[in-house]
Amino acid sequence: MAHSAERPPSVDKLARSLAGSGLPHPLLVDVAREAIASGDHESAADRVADLQRSLLQPVLNATGVLLHTNLGRAPWPSSDAGTYRNLELDLATGDRGSRQAHAPSLLAKACGAEAAIVVNNCASAVMLVLGALAKGRGVAVSRGELVEIGGGFRVPEVMEQSGATLVEVGTTNRTRRADFANAVANQDNDVALAMQVHQSNYKIVGFTEAPTTAELSDLDVPLVADIGSGLLDEACPWLRDGPPAWLKNEPAARQTLEAGADLVVFSGDKLLGGPQAGIIAGSAELVASCARHPLARALRPGGLVLASLQELAMAYLRRDGDAIPFWRMASVPVAELTARAEKVRSAVGLGDVVDTMSVPGGGTLPSVEFASAGLSFAGNYRDAFRSFSTPVISRVVDETTVLDLRTVDPEYDDLLAEAITHAVSKQTSGANG
Numbered sequence: 001m002a003h004s005a006e007r008p009p010s011v012d013k014l015a016r017s018l019a020g021s022g023l024p025h026p027l028l029v030d031v032a033r034e035a036i037a038s039g040d041h042e043s044a045a046d047r048v049a050d051l052q053r054s055l056l057q058p059v060l061n062a063t064g065v066l067l068h069t070n071l072g073r074a075p076w077p078s079s080d081a082g083t084y085r086n087l088e089l090d091l092a093t094g095d096r097g098s099r100q101a102h103a104p105s106l107l108a109k110a111c112g113a114e115a116a117i118v119v120n121n122c123a124s125a126v127m128l129v130l131g132a133l134a135k136g137r138g139v140a141v142s143r144g145e146l147v148e149i150g151g152g153f154r155v156p157e158v159m160e161q162s163g164a165t166l167v168e169v170g171t172t173n174r175t176r177r178a179d180f181a182n183a184v185a186n187q188d189n190d191v192a193l194a195m196q197v198h199q200s201n202y203k204i205v206g207f208t209e210a211p212t213t214a215e216l217s218d219l220d221v222p223l224v225a226d227i228g229s230g231l232l233d234e235a236c237p238w239l240r241d242g243p244p245a246w247l248k249n250e251p252a253a254r255q256t257l258e259a260g261a262d263l264v265v266f267s268g269d270k271l272l273g274g275p276q277a278g279i280i281a282g283s284a285e286l287v288a289s290c291a292r293h294p295l296a297r298a299l300r301p302g303g304l305v306l307a308s309l310q311e312l313a314m315a316y317l318r319r320d321g322d323a324i325p326f327w328r329m330a331s332v333p334v335a336e337l338t339a340r341a342e343k344v345r346s347a348v349g350l351g352d353v354v355d356t357m358s359v360p361g362g363g364t365l366p367s368v369e370f371a372s373a374g375l376s377f378a379g380n381y382r383d384a385f386r387s388f389s390t391p392v393i394s395r396v397v398d399e400t401t402v403l404d405l406r407t408v409d410p411e412y413d414d415l416l417a418e419a420i421t422h423a424v425s426k427q428t429s430g431a432n433g
C-alpha cells in the first residue's frame with residue numbers, strides 16, 4: 001500500500017501513460033478517472049485490459065460449435081471495407097442501379113429461384129414477406145410450427161408486428177393438408193398466405209404428422225416456407241463427397257421451391273455459411289412485391305454484406321465448398337483434426353489429444369453431433385483461455401477444458417499453441433506460486 005500515501009497522478013498524466021494500449025485518449029481519460037476515484041490508480045492498466053476485452057474483436061472458436069450464436073454464427077471473411085462499390089450504379093448504362101441486382105440474383109441462381117432479395121436477417125425477411133403479402137389479412141400456420149427461435153423470434157409475435165393475422169391450423173402434433181384447405185376455404189379467415197416454418201431447434205416425436213410442401217403447394221393461396229437454416233441444395237453439389245449424413249432431412253431452398261413453395265426465406269449466417277442476412281427467394285412476382293414494400297428500404301443490407309454474399313454465391317455456383325469456411329470445417333475428416341491436435345500437443349508439451357463431438361449449432365439440427373478431435377487439459381482454464389490476446393473460447397466438461405479443432409482454422413494452430421502456453425502454464429504456475 002506504499003502508493004496510497006503518495007499523491008495520485010493527474011487524470012491527464014495517467015491517461016497519457018496508458019497511450020501504449022492504442023485506445024483513443026477520451027476512453028483512457030475515463031479509465032484514468034475511474035482508477036483514481038477508486039483510490040487505486042495502479043488499477044488503471046487492468047481497467048484498460050477490461051475495456052479492451054469489452055470490444056468487438058476476432059476470437060478463436062475452440063468450442064466445436066460450428067454456428068455459435070455468441071460468436072456470430074458462420075465465420076465469413078469480410079471483403080475489403082475501404083473501397084467504393086457500384087452498389088446502386090449500373091456500370092453498363094451509368095444510370096442508377098439496384099443494390100438487389102448483384103448478390104441476390106446470384107443466390108437465386110444457386111438455389112434455382114426466379115428471383116431473390118436480401119434483407120438484414122431471416123426475422124426481417126419473414127416480417128417483410130408477411131407485411132408485403134398479407135397485411136390486414138390471415139396467414140395459415142400449423143400449430144406445430146408456431147416456434148420460438150433463439151433471440152426472441154416468435155412466429156405469433158412476428159405475425160402480429162407485421163400486421164397479418166395468425167390463422168392457427170391443426171394441432172400441436174398432427175396437422176394435415178385438409179386442415180390447411182379448410183382454413184383457406186373459410187371466408188372469415190381471409191387467408192392471404194400459407195406458411196411453413198422449419199422447427200429448426202426442436203423436434204416433435206411420437207404420434208406426429210405434418211403436410212409436406214408438395215401437399216400444400218396447390219392450396220388457393222401462395223405458400224411461403226421459412227426454412228431458416230439456409231441449406232441451398234439437399235444434394236450439396238459444392239461438397240466432393242455429397243451431403244454429409246448429419247444433414248438428414250434438413251429442408252433445402254432448391255428442393256422446397258421445386259416441391260411447390262412460392263417463396264422460401266432463410267438466414268445468411270447458418271448453413272448458408274455467410275454473413276448475417278435474410279434471403280427471400282422464389283416467384284419473381286412475389287419477390288417484386290416484397291421489394292416494393294416500404295419496409296424493404298428499412299431492412300436493406302449494406303454494401304459490405306452484399307459484397308460478401310456475392311462472393312459466397314460465386315463459391316456455391318463454382319461448387320467450391322472449400323471456399324466456404326463453414327462447409328470446409330464441417331467436412332474436415334477426423335484424422336486430419338487428430339493429426340493437427342498431435343502437432344499442437346508436441347509443440348507445447350501440454351494436454352492430451354482427445355476425441356470430441358462437434359455440433360452444427362445456431363439453432364439448427366437439434367440432436368445432431370459429429371465426430372471431431374482436439375486437446376484436453378485437466379482443470380478449468382476457460383477464463384485463462386479467454387484472457388489471451390486473441391481470446392480462445394473453450395468448453396469445460398467435468399473440470400476438463402477441451403479445445404475442439406474442427407472450428408479452428410488450421411492457419412491459427414500456432415496461435416492456439418501460444419494460447420495454450422499462456423493459459424495452462426500461466427494458471428498452473430499461478431496456482432503453485
Ligand SMILES: *Cc1c(COP(=O)(O)O)cnc(C)c1O
Pocket residue numbers: 121122123124149153197198199200226227228229266267268277278363
Ligand atoms: C434462425 C431462424 C430464424 C431467424 O433467423 P435470423 O437470421 O436469426 O433472423 C427464423 N426462422 C427460422 C425457421 C430459423 O431457423
